[in-house]
Amino acid sequence: MESENTFDIFLVAPPGLESVIAAEARERGFSGVTQQAGGITVRGDWPEVWRANLQLRTPVRVLARFASFRAMHLAQLDKRSRKIDWAALLPQGVSVKVEATCRKSKIYHDRAAADRVKTALKDSVSAVIDPEAELVIKLRIEDDLCTFSIDTSGESLHKRGHKERVNKAPMRENLAAAFLRQMGYDGSQAVMDPMCGSGTFVIEAAEMAMGLYPGRTRSFAFQTLKNFDPAAFDAMKAGVQPQKVAAQFYGSDRDTGAIHMSTVNAEKAGVAALTEFRHAAVSDLQRPDCAPGIVIVNPPYGGRIGNKKQLFALYGALGKTLSERFKGWRVGIITTDGGLAKATGLPFLPTTPPVPHGGMRITLHQTDPLS
Structure with a gap:
C-alpha cells in the first residue's frame, strides 16, 4: 500500500530515450513507472529521490513534484503558494531560482506567476532569489493545475563527478x-x-x-534540503558491493x-x-x-x-x-x-x-x- 509520504518523481529524459529510462527504472525497482514525452514518472518518497539520483545512469535530472493545487488567477496562486510548508523543505535564507511555465490556463503570464512564488519564498523562508542558484523550484501551470517541482539533481546527471578530463566533443x-x-x-x-x-x-x-x-562521487542539490538525512544517504551509497x-x-x-x-x-x-x-x-x-x-x-x-x-x-x-x-x-x-x-x-x-x-x-x- 502506498504511503501518504509518496509523490510523483519525474525523471527527465533526453527526447527519444524515454523507453530506455523507463526500462532502467523498472530494473532498479522503482514503482509506478509511467512513460511520457520528455521523461518518466515514478512514485516514491524522498529516499527514493536520493536513490534515483544516485543509481540511475540514463536520466538527465530528477524532479520531485512536492505540491499541486488549482488556481484560476494570480491572487489565488499567491494565496495557495503561501500555504505550502516551505519551511519543512527549504532552510532559512536559501538561495533559489524560480521558473514558471503556463499552458492552456487562465494564468498565462509566466513571469507574473514566478513572481508570486518568489514572494511566497521570501516571506516564508527569507529565500534569496538568485538566477544562478543550484536549487531550482519549477512551477508548471497546465489546464489551471499548478504543479510545483524541485530540481533535486543540481548539475546534469551526466556529470558523474569522477571524470577529470574530456576531449573536444565528448559523449555525455x-x-x-x-x-x-x-x-x-x-x-x-x-x-x-x-x-x-x-x-x-x-x-x-x-x-x-x-x-x-x-552518482557515487558527486554532490546533489537535494543535499541542501531540510529533509535530507546524510547518514541514511551514506548508508544507501555503502549498500552496494562492486x-x-x-x-x-x-x-x-x-x-x-x-x-x-x-x-x-x-x-x-x-x-x-x-x-x-x-x-x-x-x-x-x-x-x-x-x-x-x-x-x-x-x-x-x-x-x-x-x-x-x-x-x-x-x-x-x-x-x-x-x-x-x-x-x-x-x-x-x-x-x-x-x-x-x-x-x-x-x-x-x-x-x-x-x-x-x-x-x-x-x-x-x-x-x-x-x-
Whole structure:
C-alpha cells in the first residue's frame, strides 16, 4: 500500500530515450513507472529521490513534484503558494531560482506567476532569489493545475563527478549508458571503442559491469534540503558491493592525448584494472582475445569536428576493419549523418529515433553480430 509520504518523481529524459529510462527504472525497482514525452514518472518518497539520483545512469535530472493545487488567477496562486510548508523543505535564507511555465490556463503570464512564488519564498523562508542558484523550484501551470517541482539533481546527471578530463566533443555519460543499453549490453559482454576520446563508453561499460553507482562521487542539490538525512544517504551509497568482472573493456585512439585522458579518467572512476587503452589508428585495430562483444563508437562527423567530405574514407576504413577482424561482434556507430554510417558498408538494422546532443541530432546505427 502506498504511503501518504509518496509523490510523483519525474525523471527527465533526453527526447527519444524515454523507453530506455523507463526500462532502467523498472530494473532498479522503482514503482509506478509511467512513460511520457520528455521523461518518466515514478512514485516514491524522498529516499527514493536520493536513490534515483544516485543509481540511475540514463536520466538527465530528477524532479520531485512536492505540491499541486488549482488556481484560476494570480491572487489565488499567491494565496495557495503561501500555504505550502516551505519551511519543512527549504532552510532559512536559501538561495533559489524560480521558473514558471503556463499552458492552456487562465494564468498565462509566466513571469507574473514566478513572481508570486518568489514572494511566497521570501516571506516564508527569507529565500534569496538568485538566477544562478543550484536549487531550482519549477512551477508548471497546465489546464489551471499548478504543479510545483524541485530540481533535486543540481548539475546534469551526466556529470558523474569522477571524470577529470574530456576531449573536444565528448559523449555525455548518460547518453553513452543509454546507447549501450539499446545495444543489449548487460554487463557481461566485452566492449570496445576504437575512437575512445576521453573513454566515456569504455568507462561507463566497466562501471555498469561492476554495479557501481553513477552518482557515487558527486554532490546533489537535494543535499541542501531540510529533509535530507546524510547518514541514511551514506548508508544507501555503502549498500552496494562492486562485482568482480573480467577485464574486457578496450579503447583505442590515434591521438596519444586521448589515450592519456582515458587512462586518467578510468583510474579516477575506479575501473582502471578492467580497462585497456591503446594508441592505434583504425586500420591498425586488433580484435581483443576474448569472446565476441560490442564495438561502440562515436566517430567525428562534419558538423562536430572537421570537414564531413574528408570523413567518408575514415568511415569506410572503420567498416572494412570491423568487417574483416570482428566476426561475431555487434557494432554500434553514433553519427548525425546516415550517409556517413552507410559509408562503412556495415549491415545496419533499422535505426532508433535520433537524440539531441550538443545542438545536433545523433542516431545509433547498430548491427546484428557480424558474419
